[in-house]
Amino acid sequence: MIENVKSGRVRRAAALARKKERVAQGRFLVEGPQAVRELLAHRPELAETVYATTGTEAWQHEIDQLASDGGVELERVTPEVLAAMCDTVTPQGVVAVARTWDAELAEALAGARLVVVMHEVRDPGNAGAVLRAADAAGADAVVFAGESIDPFHPKVVRSTTGSLFHLPVFVARGLVGVVDAAKAAGLTTIAADVRGDDLLAARAAGVLAGRVAWVFGNEARGLTEGERALVDRSLRLPIYGAAESLNLATAASVLIYETAFAQRD
Template identity: 45%
Template sequence: MASFQPDRALARSSGRVKAARKLARRASRAEHGLFLAEGEKALTEALQRDPRGPGGVAEVFATPAVSEALAPLRSVAEAAGVRWLQADEDAVASLSGAVSPQGVVAVCRVLDVGLDEVVATSGTVVLCADVRDPGNAGTVVRTADAAGATGVVLAGSSVDPYNDKTVRATVGSLWHLPLALEPDPAAAVARLQASGRLVLAADGGGETDLFDAEDAGLLDHPVAWLLGNEAWGLPDDLAALADHRVAIPILGRAESLNLATAAAVCLYASARRA
């Protein structure tokens, strides 16, 4: 493959770069059904999709140097009909939300599914209600993937999963398991219960702790873990809809666990009993 010439690269002022940069705004992502995904890992995962389908790549912006370094990925993209655009470092950096841009950003199609598709899976599901921190939301998706969960639901006023920080925090797991967006957390709880799952609210004030829940066989059933907001946890009225409130034992002097860590503890407890 011929080497790439910097003078052929798009500038920050290019119309195509400007159009892609608008996807940094949630309203623009929602309008166009597109989002930005930065880095080789995200691009690799997205290129495994049909480029015209959910999660597929619409186009790629890469610096000439990164285009050369990722020549095999470029070949895969172009063979699938994905436009690969060279852009200068400043242009690609303008599409990145990272402190240290990686030199390649893909424009991808959104991939969330309906709640029914997540409910129809057979394994553990994570239901996040009003999770606001993008890093936490992305890490929960990554952790759910690692622990073998079969779906994630972001409910209520949760963060946009296509926020650049959220996408980056999933480290590619965004493309690995179904993700649903549901405005009504209570409706999501009801649908998951109707599927035969026990909905377990991870709640520091729960009536049983995780160890006792394991001993009692609660995790021997299909489970959905209900997680609340980072700052104020689960509202009482929502937690009351769960089948059980489960507290993670704090064995040392820490006040609590953060959301992503709590999700990991709960999900791996379920994975042990699967």
């Protein structure tokens, strides 16, 4: 049982709330039973240590067993120690330290039918919700491009509710390289933009039924003219009511699912 909130292991885990430390350590925090369960079930090779309080919660036995099956170190901690490690105000009894990863984007794009690219997306809730929608719709990869929020940020990890561990996720320095790689892999690159062509006409023409890489821009400004010029075409989601716009996560979810429907029709 780890009881000292000032121990080195506790301090190192707590430091992972900061991107500088995540990069330096090559690790990130996974908080809560749902996210830890998905980590252990789908990517146990990434899990380094699971820290859990002693209790009778329904998830306790399952996570203990998954950690054991995956050969992952399991440590018991006091509630105070867990609180010192976590980014949340009210921890849910378990947190894991996992290793970040690097992967080759071109390999994931080869043969992919649906790819989601977020460029300069800054809000962790939006980023996590888009990733979760991409996972639910059967996307083959998600890319965080440019100055998008770090996918290993604790709030992003929590908001994906485990989807981070279900599909390939990449970090790319700039949009140009991602779009070029998608085109080289044979994907049609489409920007979501209010100045784009009509989505329904494009859907009727079969545009969404092919292999598609969607590009979503910053929540406040979208994509610049130069960024839109990089992709094959831009499409807009129609608004039939009086709302000025939809937020990024909602619009992206609709467009991702429209594409998933078209590809399966």
